[in-house]
Amino acid sequence: MPNLKDLKTRIESVKSTRKITKAMQMVAAAKLRRAQDSAEQARPYTERFNAVMGALAASVGGSDSAPKLLSGTGSDQTHLLVVMTAERGLCGGFNSNIAKLARNKAAELIAAGKTVKILTVGKKGRDAIKRDYADHFVGHVDMSEVKNVAYSDAQGVAKDVLERFDAGEFDVATIFYSKFVNVVSQIPTAQQIIPADFDAPEEDGASTLYDYEPDEEAILADLLPRGVATQIFSALLENGASEQGARMSAMDNATRNAGDMIDKLTIEFNRSRQAVITNELIEIISGAEAL
C-alpha cells in the first residue's frame, strides 16, 4: 500500500494537471468562437466564387484550350498531397486523423503505381507523415508564426503549389484537412484542387447567360489560381475551427478524467489514513492488554 505522503503528492499533482486542462479548455473555447466567426465570414465569398467558377467551368470546360488548372495535364501519374494539420498537439485525434487519411491515400496511390509527393502545412502533420513517407516529402509550410489565418497565408501556400504545378512537378493535387461540423465532430476530408473540381451548377431554366469581360478564357485564367487560394483558405479556416473544437472536447475529457482520478485517490487516501489509525489503536490496546 502506498504511504500517505505519496498519495498526498499524487493528489496535488493531479489537481494542478486539472487546472491546466481546464484553462486550456477555456482558451480553446474562446479561440473556437473566433475561428468559427472567421470561417463563417469567409463562407459567402467561397460560395459565390464556386458558383461563378462552376458556371464558367461548365461553359469552357469542354474545349481543348481550357487551362490546365481546370482540365488537368492529361495524366494522373504524379500526385501531390497537401496535408494541413495544426501546429500544436493536445487536441485529441485531430492531427492523427488527418495524417491517417493522408497516409491511407498515399499507400493506395503507391500501390497503384503512382508517384506521390507530399507537402505539409503545420508541424504536427509533418512529424506524423515523415515517419513513413520521408522519401516522398517535398516541402513544408511553417504556420507556427500565424495566429489568425489570413487570406495572404493561403495565398502563400497556393503560390507554392501553383509554382510546382507550373514546373510540371505533379498532375493532381489533393488537400487534406478537417471539416468542422460541430465541437464534438470534425471530419477529416480529402479534396482535389488541381485539376479544379467544381460542383456543376444546378441546371434550372432560369440560369443566366452572362457576358464576359474580358472573354471567358481570360477570366478563367485569372480566376483559377485564385480558386486554388480560396479553397486552401477555406480549408485552413475549417481546420482552425476543427482544431480548437477538438482541443476543447479533448481538454474537457481530460478535466473530467482528472476529477474522477482525484475522487478515487482521495478515497484511497482516506482509507489508508484510517487503516493507519486503526493499526495504532490495535497496537495501543494490545499493549495495554499485555500488562
Next chain:
Amino acid sequence: MAETMQFDLVSPERSLMSGPVTSVQIPGADGDMTAMPNHAPVITTLRPGVLKVEGESGTTEYVVTGGFAELGEGLSVLAERALPKADVTAEVLTGLVDEAKAALEAVKANNGAVDDAAKLVADMIAVGSEIGVSVS
C-alpha cells in the same frame, strides 16, 4: 424613389457590405463601368481601383485590389482585398504598391511577361491619385 438592386461586397476574410443600392461604379479590367438595376448579366475581372457605391444613404467608396464582379439578379463583387476608402492611408497604399512592385521584380527575375505586373503597379499608384493619397 430610385430603383434599387441587391449589392454584396465580399472579401475572402469578411463580408463588407450587403444591401440595396441604386448604382455601383466598378473598376473593371477593361475599363470602368457603372452597374445599375436591370443591367445585362456580366462577369468581369477587376483591376485595382475605387468602387463607388450609390446607396439610399449616400455614396460609399471602397478601394479594391482585384478580384471579380458578377452582375446578375443583383451585383456581387468578390474582391481579393477591399478596404473602406477612409482606411486607406498613405501607409496602407505604400504597402500595396510595394507588394505590387515586389511581384513585378519577381516576374522580371523569372523573365516572365512583365506587362501584367507593371500594369498592377501603375494601377495601384493611380488609385492613390484618385483618392488623394500620395505614395511615398
